[in-house]
Amino acid sequence: GNSVTQMEGPVTLSEEAFLTINCTYTATGYPSLFWYVQYPGEGLQLLLKATKADDKGSNKGFEATYRKETTSFHLEKGSVQVSDSAVYFCALRAGNQFYFGTGTSLTVIP
Amino acid sequence: EPEVTQTPSHQVTQMGQEVILRCVPISNHLYFYWYRQILGQKVEFLVSFYNNEISEKSEIFDDQFSVERPDGSNFTLKIRSTKLEDSAMYFCASTGGEQYFGPGTRLTVT
Numbered sequence: 001g002n003s004v005t006q007m008e009g010p011v012t013l014s015e016e017a018f019l020t021i022n023c024t025y026t027a028t029g030y031p032s033l034f035w036y037v038q039y040p041g042e043g044l045q046l047l048l049k050a051t052k053a054d055d056k057g058s059n060k061g062f063e064a065t066y067r068k069e070t071t072s073f074h075l076e077k078g079s080v081q082v083s084d085s086a087v088y089f090c091a092l093r094a095g096n097q098f099y100f101g102t103g104t105s106l107t108v109i110p
Numbered sequence: 111e112p113e114v115t116q117t118p119s120h121q122v123t124q125m126g127q128e129v130i131l132r133c134v135p136i137s138n139h140l141y142f143y144w145y146r147q148i149l150g151q152k153v154e155f156l157v158s159f160y161n162n163e164i165s166e167k168s169e170i171f172d173d174q175f176s177v178e179r180p181d182g183s184n185f186t187l188k189i190r191s192t193k194l195e196d197s198a199m200y201f202c203a204s205t206g207g208e209q210y211f212g213p214g215t216r217l218t219v220t
Contacts, residue, residue, distance in 0.1 A: 034209075036211075042213055042214075043114075043116075043201055043211040043212050043213040043214050044153070044201065044203075044211040045211070046208055046209070046210070049208070089153060093209070096141050096158060096160070096165065096166070096205065097155060097158065097166055098143070098155065098203075098209055099155070100145075100152055100153040100154075100155075101152065102151065102152040103152060103153070
């Protein structure tokens with residue numbers, strides 16, 4: 001079946017620290033992979049995506065590379081800001097269905 | 111930028127009552143979805159809708175739930191007889207390639 005496992009939170013970092021949030025997936029076929037972000041009180045917003053192996057998605061300083069060999073799509077950012085504080089969800093799309101991880105809460109302190 | 115809208119933002123209802131959650135998807139999208147997120151837990155798929163009928167549904171989407179596209183723009187989720195465990199954030203989404211989420215409706219069942 002299809003599923004996504006992501007790193008347990010919460011994660012607390014100081015401003016300008018390096019961020020990694022791990023995500024691994026199980027899928028039949030060749031899914032597309034996504035990271036969504038949920039700011040407090042808001043819905044999910046697409047952060048970045050990758051549609052095939054070795055693709056790198058990037059947006060707002062965040063990056064993730066689709067690694068088929070390790071079935072992973074880890075989210076990274078070189079220097080986090082306070083405004084990055086949010087919950088991050090890894091997701092995969094198989095056909096027209098999306099599967100989400102449990103979410104990782106990130107708090108960035110000044 | 112086009113967006114998915116949802117009303118109401120917060121609904122409080124008594125156990126056993128019917129509720130209707132409303133969504134306006136992005137106008138040229140063809141696939142519509144409902145998800146729910148119980149506080150602190152993962153985003154769970156409920157149902158997808160295409161061409162005026164349900165295309166997939168999860169085990170959560172039992173006979174108490176129904177969806178409808180009554181007028182070609184709105185997309186509704188009805189819960190016939192709410193239970194305490196239906197308390198959650200309900201997100202509508204539509205897809206035209208990428209999936210766009212609405213801001214959610216917080217349903218509180220007392």
